[in-house]
Amino acid sequence: MNALYSLLFVFLLVFIPLFGVGLGHLNTIFGVCIPMTAFVIFILGFAYRIFKWGKSPVPFSIPTTGGQQYAYDPETFKQSKWDNPTNGFQTFVRMALEILTFRSLFRNSSASLHEVKGEPVVAYASAKWLWLFALLFHYSFLVIVIRHLRLFLEPIPFFVNGAEFMDGILQIGAPVLYQSDLLIIAGLLFLLFRRLADAKLRYISLVNDYFPLFLIIGIAASGIYMRYYAKVDVIAIKELTMGLATFNFHVPANIDVSFYVHVFLVSVLLAYFPFSKLMHLGGVFLSPTRNMPNDSRIRHHVNPWNDPNIKPHSYEAYEKDFGPMMAEAGLPLDNPENAKGTEEA
Ligand code: HEM
Structure with missing residues (x-):
């Protein structure tokens, strides 16, 4: 039911710009007012969440660890540096590996119940698919966002042209197929079907788990439709998007309604982002279970705001x-x- 509600909700969202622009001709509202408002909500909301997390007290050293701690006999007990870091550099490497390669997801395992000689037995197995498709989805998203910068920047920076070139290097079709378009859809569909197929996951999945998936599928699908089927007027769109970037708003008349659907869904995503689980984008950097070295046996930790009048x-x-x-x-x-x-x- 949660998946169905989310899907229906995204369908309803698609109809809003279809009617608003298709019938109501509210091009400026959907092309300028809504995206700008959403962007402001995103920036302020994101900053607020980060500020609030930044202010939260972290009185204890609480890193989660997944390997041998530094031992006073390091020859016999070899420290697992990236899973149990003891200094700033090791912690930095651990964070970088986590953020760039989703290292902790690589260790994901699945538990299943089997019957052996009439007795229930729990079996654990390595499960790498989540890691693989999560990586595909996130990197495709990043490449798409980098490529989209060409709509907002003039002259177009070299890395945007570079990303575009590499992404279309297979030179399939006209307009050239971007690999990231295929991979983001593959990643999203896997993440969705994983939730639907596994009864345990289905049980704990909420509207807030399905909604961002359907919303991003809607964004990618409308983008793909624009590029490969509607073949929208990108020059006119760039006039509009440069207007957004320079606060010199201008809405050309000949832009296909599919663009407004795409931008409306993106606006919903931007406005929803700071209040959703998608905030892991910023939160991962502030997680004390990840960004602290495990040095509580090496260094004496003193709560910095201990009352000096209360003696130990x-x-x-x-x-x-x-x-x-x-x-x-x-x-x-x-x-x-x-x-x-x-x-x-
Ligand atoms: C969450 C952010 C966004 C995502 C995930 C996204 C996704 C996509 C995807 C998958 C495509 C298909 C073709 C391609 O990969 O370039 C696309 C195309 C497009 N998107 Fe987006 N988009 C986003 C934001 C935006 C924004 C903010 C705008 C403009 C205001 C925009 C305008 C366009 C246009 C004009 C195209 C067609 C490009 C072409 O024909 O080459 N997108 N988008």
Whole structure:
């Protein structure tokens, strides 16, 4: 049901610009006002979320680890540097590997229940498909976003031309097929069917899991339709998009309605982004379970905002203070002498 609601919702979203521009001729609203408003919501919302996370207290060293910790006999116990970093450089490499190669997803495993001689047995197996298709989806998305910069920049930077050249290097068809278009759809469909096919995942999947998938499928599909079928007037569109980038708004008349559908869906994505799970884009950098070195046995961590008036109270001192009461209550004492108590106590 959650998947169906999300799909229906995205369908409804497609109809809004179809009617708004196709029938209502509200080109300026859909070409300028809505995208600009969405962009402002995205920037402010994103900044707000980052600011709030940045302000959250992290009083303890809480990195998650997945390998041998640095040991005082490093010859015998070889440290797993990228899974259990102890300094800034190792942590940086760990973060870079995570962000660029999704390293922790590579270790994804699946659990399944089997029956062996009438007994239920849980079996674990390596599951790399999620890693592969997540990587395909994210990199295709990145390449597409980089290529789209040609709509907003003049002159077009070399890396945008380079991405475009590499992406169409197979020279299939006219207009040339971008590999990223195929790969993003493959990635998205896998991520969607993975949720639908696995009963365990289906059970925990919410509208907020399906909606971004359908929305991005809608964005990619409308983009593909524009490029390969409608063959939209990219010169006119660039006039509009350069107007957005320079605040010199201008809406040419001859732009196909599919462009407005594409941009409307992108606007919804931008406005939804800061309030959704998609914020992992910014959050991954601020995750204390990832961005801290695991050095709590090497360095003494002191909570920076400890009240200096509250002095630390060791267990040794505590036992001295409360020894007689503890002895009376039958509690064990490290030092039996404390049962007598000090004069002050
Ligand atoms: C989340 C952001 C976006 C995604 C994922 C996306 C995705 C796509 C995809 C997959 C295509 C198919 C062809 C290609 O890959 O270039 C496309 C084409 C296109 N997109 Fe986007 N798009 C996004 C944002 C935008 C924005 C903000 C605009 C303009 C305001 C835009 C304008 C266009 C145009 C004009 C085309 C047709 C290009 C051509 O014919 O070569 N897109 N988009």
